[in-house]
Amino acid sequence: MTNIAEDIKIVLEFYQAMGVERIPIMTEQKSRRAEEQKIAEKEVSYNVAPISKFHLTSEQKKSALNALREEIGDCQRCKLSKGRKNIVFGEGSIDAEIMFIGEGPGEDEDIQGRPFVGKAGQLLTKLIEKMGFKREDVYIGNIVKCRPPFNRDPEEDEINACSPFIRKQAEIISPKVIVSLGRISTQTLIGLKIPIGKLRGKFYQFEDIPLMPTFHPSYLLRNPKDKWLVWEDAQKVLERLGK
Ligand code: SF4
Structure with missing residues:
Protein backbone atom coordinates (compact mmCIF):
# COMPACT_ATOMS: atom_id res chain seq x y z
CA MET A 1 0.00 0.00 0.00
CA THR A 2 1.29 3.46 -0.89
CA ASN A 3 1.73 6.23 1.71
CA ILE A 4 -1.25 8.11 0.28
CA ALA A 5 -3.51 5.06 0.56
CA GLU A 6 -2.36 4.56 4.15
CA ASP A 7 -3.07 8.20 4.94
CA ILE A 8 -6.57 7.93 3.45
CA LYS A 9 -7.21 4.76 5.46
CA ILE A 10 -6.17 6.50 8.69
CA VAL A 11 -8.42 9.48 7.95
CA LEU A 12 -11.40 7.25 7.11
CA GLU A 13 -10.90 5.25 10.30
CA PHE A 14 -10.76 8.50 12.25
CA TYR A 15 -14.09 9.72 10.78
CA GLN A 16 -15.64 6.29 11.38
CA ALA A 17 -14.55 6.42 15.01
CA MET A 18 -16.15 9.89 15.25
CA GLY A 19 -19.47 8.45 14.00
CA VAL A 20 -19.32 10.31 10.64
CA GLU A 21 -21.01 8.28 7.88
CA ARG A 22 -20.48 10.60 4.86
CA ILE A 23 -17.51 12.83 4.16
CA PRO A 24 -18.31 15.97 2.14
CA ILE A 25 -16.09 16.33 -0.92
CA MET A 26 -15.49 19.81 -2.36
CA THR A 27 -15.93 19.19 -6.09
CA GLU A 28 -14.60 21.66 -8.63
CA GLN A 29 -18.16 22.84 -9.26
CA LYS A 30 -18.81 23.41 -5.55
CA SER A 31 -15.57 25.25 -5.17
CA ARG A 32 -16.47 27.48 -8.12
CA ARG A 33 -19.89 28.15 -6.58
CA ALA A 34 -18.21 29.12 -3.30
CA GLU A 35 -15.94 31.50 -5.20
CA GLU A 36 -18.91 33.06 -7.00
CA GLN A 37 -20.72 33.42 -3.70
CA LYS A 38 -17.71 35.28 -2.27
CA ILE A 39 -17.79 37.64 -5.28
CA ALA A 40 -21.54 38.18 -4.88
CA GLU A 41 -21.06 39.07 -1.21
CA LYS A 42 -18.40 41.57 -2.14
CA GLU A 43 -20.75 43.07 -4.76
CA VAL A 44 -23.40 43.58 -2.15
CA SER A 45 -21.00 45.47 0.04
CA TYR A 46 -20.09 47.71 -2.94
CA ASN A 47 -23.64 48.00 -4.11
CA VAL A 48 -25.96 50.99 -4.38
CA ALA A 49 -25.35 54.30 -2.75
CA ARG A 69 -6.21 71.02 -15.73
CA GLU A 70 -3.58 73.57 -14.70
CA GLU A 71 -2.14 71.15 -12.17
CA ILE A 72 -1.78 68.50 -14.89
CA GLY A 73 0.02 71.06 -17.04
CA ASP A 74 2.39 69.63 -19.67
CA CYS A 75 2.38 66.39 -17.71
CA GLN A 76 5.45 64.16 -17.74
CA ARG A 77 4.37 62.02 -14.79
CA CYS A 78 4.50 58.78 -16.78
CA LYS A 79 6.10 57.39 -19.92
CA LEU A 80 2.94 57.90 -22.03
CA SER A 81 3.96 61.56 -22.24
CA LYS A 82 6.72 60.57 -24.68
CA GLY A 83 4.51 59.62 -27.64
CA ARG A 84 1.43 61.75 -27.19
CA LYS A 85 0.31 64.62 -29.37
CA ASN A 86 -2.29 65.93 -26.93
CA ILE A 87 -3.40 65.35 -23.38
CA VAL A 88 -7.05 64.30 -23.51
CA PHE A 89 -8.43 65.87 -20.38
CA GLY A 90 -12.11 64.96 -20.81
CA GLU A 91 -15.15 66.94 -21.82
CA GLY A 92 -18.85 67.45 -21.35
CA SER A 93 -21.30 69.02 -18.99
CA ILE A 94 -19.97 69.92 -15.55
CA ASP A 95 -23.47 69.24 -14.25
CA ALA A 96 -23.73 65.86 -15.96
CA GLU A 97 -25.96 63.22 -14.44
CA ILE A 98 -23.89 60.50 -16.11
CA MET A 99 -20.13 60.28 -16.47
CA PHE A 100 -18.64 57.74 -18.90
CA ILE A 101 -15.08 56.65 -18.13
CA GLY A 102 -13.05 54.69 -20.67
CA GLU A 103 -9.53 53.41 -20.73
CA GLY A 104 -7.39 55.83 -22.71
CA ARG A 114 -10.91 65.01 -27.26
CA PRO A 115 -12.19 61.73 -25.77
CA PHE A 116 -14.15 59.13 -27.79
CA VAL A 117 -14.17 60.81 -31.19
CA GLY A 118 -13.09 57.81 -33.32
CA LYS A 119 -15.22 54.83 -34.38
CA ALA A 120 -15.66 53.64 -30.79
CA GLY A 121 -16.61 57.18 -29.85
CA GLN A 122 -19.30 57.29 -32.51
CA LEU A 123 -20.77 54.12 -31.05
CA LEU A 124 -20.68 55.65 -27.57
CA THR A 125 -22.41 58.78 -28.88
CA LYS A 126 -25.15 56.58 -30.38
CA LEU A 127 -25.64 54.88 -27.02
CA ILE A 128 -25.83 58.23 -25.24
CA GLU A 129 -28.46 59.43 -27.71
CA LYS A 130 -30.41 56.18 -27.46
CA MET A 131 -30.50 56.79 -23.71
CA GLY A 132 -32.22 60.10 -24.39
CA PHE A 133 -29.25 62.45 -23.84
CA LYS A 134 -27.12 64.60 -26.08
CA ARG A 135 -23.38 63.99 -25.98
CA GLU A 136 -22.87 67.43 -24.44
CA ASP A 137 -25.26 66.54 -21.57
CA VAL A 138 -22.88 63.90 -20.16
CA TYR A 139 -19.21 63.98 -19.15
CA ILE A 140 -16.68 61.71 -20.85
CA GLY A 141 -13.14 60.92 -19.71
CA ASN A 142 -10.53 58.18 -19.52
CA ILE A 143 -8.36 56.47 -16.91
CA VAL A 144 -5.18 57.66 -18.70
CA LYS A 145 -5.05 60.95 -20.56
CA CYS A 146 -2.31 60.16 -23.07
CA ARG A 147 -2.44 57.59 -25.85
CA PRO A 148 -0.69 54.28 -25.12
CA PRO A 149 1.54 53.33 -28.10
CA PHE A 150 -0.18 51.15 -30.71
CA ASN A 151 -3.34 51.33 -28.57
CA ARG A 152 -1.93 48.80 -26.10
CA ASP A 153 -3.49 48.55 -22.64
CA PRO A 154 -2.21 51.16 -20.20
CA GLU A 155 0.31 49.65 -17.80
CA GLU A 156 0.00 49.65 -14.04
CA ASP A 157 2.51 52.45 -13.42
CA GLU A 158 0.73 54.61 -16.02
CA ILE A 159 -2.67 53.92 -14.47
CA ASN A 160 -1.31 54.72 -11.01
CA ALA A 161 0.22 57.97 -12.25
CA CYS A 162 -2.84 59.20 -14.14
CA SER A 163 -5.98 57.77 -12.51
CA PRO A 164 -5.96 60.24 -9.57
CA PHE A 165 -6.93 62.92 -12.12
CA ILE A 166 -10.06 61.19 -13.40
CA ARG A 167 -10.98 60.28 -9.83
CA LYS A 168 -10.77 63.96 -8.97
CA GLN A 169 -12.85 64.87 -12.04
CA ALA A 170 -15.53 62.41 -10.91
CA GLU A 171 -15.52 63.92 -7.43
CA ILE A 172 -15.85 67.44 -8.81
CA ILE A 173 -18.57 66.64 -11.35
CA SER A 174 -20.27 64.36 -8.89
CA PRO A 175 -22.58 62.64 -11.40
CA LYS A 176 -25.54 60.59 -10.25
CA VAL A 177 -24.11 57.52 -12.02
CA ILE A 178 -20.73 56.58 -13.48
CA LEU A 189 -12.33 52.40 -10.22
CA ILE A 190 -13.74 49.59 -8.08
CA GLY A 191 -10.54 47.74 -7.28
CA GLU A 232 -29.45 46.19 -20.88
CA ASP A 233 -26.84 47.89 -18.62
CA ALA A 234 -27.84 51.33 -19.94
CA GLN A 235 -31.47 50.65 -19.08
CA LYS A 236 -30.48 49.89 -15.49
CA VAL A 237 -28.68 53.25 -15.41
CA LEU A 238 -31.80 55.02 -16.71
CA GLU A 239 -33.90 53.24 -14.12
CA ARG A 240 -31.49 54.38 -11.44
CA LEU A 241 -31.85 57.97 -12.68
CA GLY A 242 -35.63 57.63 -12.59
CA LYS A 243 -35.94 58.06 -16.38
S1 SF4 B 1 -1.02 59.60 -19.03
FE1 SF4 B 1 -1.57 61.01 -17.39
S2 SF4 B 1 0.14 60.84 -15.92
FE2 SF4 B 1 0.86 60.02 -17.88
S3 SF4 B 1 1.82 61.75 -18.88
FE3 SF4 B 1 -0.31 61.67 -19.60
S4 SF4 B 1 -1.43 63.05 -18.25
FE4 SF4 B 1 0.53 62.61 -17.26
Missing part, protein backbone atom coordinates in the same frame (compact mmCIF):
# COMPACT_ATOMS: atom_id res chain seq x y z
CA PRO A 50 -26.85 57.65 -2.00
CA ILE A 51 -25.93 60.50 -4.31
CA SER A 52 -22.47 62.01 -3.85
CA LYS A 53 -21.36 63.95 -0.80
CA PHE A 54 -19.86 66.69 -2.98
CA HIS A 55 -22.24 69.56 -3.59
CA LEU A 56 -20.30 72.17 -5.53
CA THR A 57 -22.08 74.87 -7.51
CA SER A 58 -21.56 74.92 -11.27
CA GLU A 59 -19.15 77.84 -10.87
CA GLN A 60 -17.15 76.01 -8.21
CA LYS A 61 -17.02 72.89 -10.38
CA LYS A 62 -15.80 74.92 -13.34
CA SER A 63 -12.98 76.55 -11.41
CA ALA A 64 -12.05 73.23 -9.72
CA LEU A 65 -11.77 71.55 -13.14
CA ASN A 66 -9.73 74.47 -14.50
CA ALA A 67 -7.42 74.24 -11.49
CA LEU A 68 -7.04 70.50 -12.04
CA PRO A 105 -7.22 57.88 -25.91
CA GLY A 106 -6.75 56.22 -29.29
CA GLU A 107 -5.25 57.75 -32.42
CA ASP A 108 -8.16 60.08 -33.30
CA GLU A 109 -8.48 61.23 -29.70
CA ASP A 110 -4.73 61.89 -29.48
CA ILE A 111 -4.87 64.02 -32.64
CA GLN A 112 -7.97 65.98 -31.64
CA GLY A 113 -7.32 66.14 -27.88
CA VAL A 179 -20.63 54.15 -16.39
CA SER A 180 -17.21 52.50 -16.59
CA LEU A 181 -16.38 51.30 -20.08
CA GLY A 182 -14.38 48.08 -20.20
CA ARG A 183 -12.12 46.09 -17.94
CA ILE A 184 -9.37 48.58 -17.20
CA SER A 185 -11.67 51.44 -16.27
CA THR A 186 -13.89 49.23 -14.13
CA GLN A 187 -11.11 47.39 -12.34
CA THR A 188 -9.28 50.65 -11.64
CA LEU A 192 -11.75 44.25 -8.20
CA LYS A 193 -9.65 42.15 -10.58
CA ILE A 194 -12.61 40.27 -12.05
CA PRO A 195 -13.31 39.90 -15.80
CA ILE A 196 -15.61 42.59 -17.23
CA GLY A 197 -18.02 39.87 -18.43
CA LYS A 198 -18.71 39.03 -14.78
CA LEU A 199 -18.68 42.61 -13.49
CA ARG A 200 -21.02 44.21 -16.02
CA GLY A 201 -24.70 44.65 -15.40
CA LYS A 202 -24.50 45.19 -11.63
CA PHE A 203 -24.09 48.40 -9.69
CA TYR A 204 -20.91 48.95 -7.70
CA GLN A 205 -19.69 52.09 -6.06
CA PHE A 206 -16.99 54.65 -6.67
CA GLU A 207 -16.62 56.86 -3.59
CA ASP A 208 -20.32 57.41 -2.94
CA ILE A 209 -21.37 57.36 -6.59
CA PRO A 210 -23.15 54.31 -8.06
CA LEU A 211 -21.07 52.80 -10.86
CA MET A 212 -22.31 50.55 -13.65
CA PRO A 213 -19.64 48.59 -15.54
CA THR A 214 -20.27 47.69 -19.15
CA PHE A 215 -18.34 46.66 -22.23
CA HIS A 216 -16.03 49.17 -23.94
CA PRO A 217 -17.35 50.41 -27.32
CA SER A 218 -14.16 49.08 -29.01
CA TYR A 219 -15.13 45.61 -27.82
CA LEU A 220 -18.59 46.12 -29.35
CA LEU A 221 -17.03 47.05 -32.68
CA ARG A 222 -15.40 43.62 -32.63
CA ASN A 223 -18.40 41.85 -31.07
CA PRO A 224 -21.57 43.61 -32.25
CA LYS A 225 -23.68 40.67 -31.08
CA ASP A 226 -23.10 41.87 -27.48
CA LYS A 227 -24.61 45.33 -28.05
CA TRP A 228 -27.85 44.23 -26.44
CA LEU A 229 -25.98 43.53 -23.18
CA VAL A 230 -24.73 47.13 -23.10
CA TRP A 231 -28.25 48.35 -23.78
